[in-house]
Amino acid sequence: MVLLRAHELTLKSVHDRLGFVRGYADGFEAFELAVLDEAEVRELLDIRSQFDRYLVEGSVLESQVRLLAVNPLLRLSGFHQAPITIRVEEAMTSGRSKTIAAIELADSRITGRMDLLAIRKAQSLDQPDFWALVVESKESGADAMQGLAQLLTCAYGSLAQQQTVWGLTTNGISYRFVQIEAGQPPRYWVMPELNLLDTQSAKQLLQVLKAICQL
DSSP, X not given: OEEEEGGGOOHHHHHHHHOOEEEEOOOSTTSOOOOOOHHHHHHHHHHHHHHHHHHTTSOOOHHHHIIIIIHHHHHHTTTTSTTEEEEEHHXXXXXXXXXXXXXXXSSEEEEEOOSEEEEEOOSSTTSOOEEEEEEEEOOTTSXXXXXXXXXXXXXXXXXXXOSEEEEEEEOSSEEEEEEEEOSSSOEEEEOOOEXXXXXXXXXXXXXXXXXXXXX
């Protein structure tokens, strides 16, 4: 059996091995996007300002992207509040194997890790936790879509227990949401790009995160 690592797979390989079919969404019309209040807008622009300060000095590292942009945006949009629990790679792997995703195929086994996972805790022991959002981040100089293959691979296992899972891949500047759906074959829809440096786009980014958090 061939052992494969998710971060080494190309998107074509993920399509071929896991059967994903790709589609494109025209916008976020399916969401009810709440109007942001003045305090939220101020904090959003402060997040942008802090991130931009590092950006003008050079490339922002992947870990810095998570610290300066992704985590503050998730907190502002409500992902840090119960019943959602945020799990990061380090916390999920402490004291045990760092593999948190494993897919068994006829001729291969795919293992991988995700940067961040937002879970809505189950209300009873006989129910599985709901994966609300899977996040994969890259350094600012990389194309945000480079994280898509790993994101799809790590989210694939959740489709056995829920119909849909949302993913987000980002380099801190560009944000690409994907809606991943269970089925034969499984499908995913690439949403329009959102950009933290564009004020109106940044506002919509926060609105979409808030809408996913409330699903």
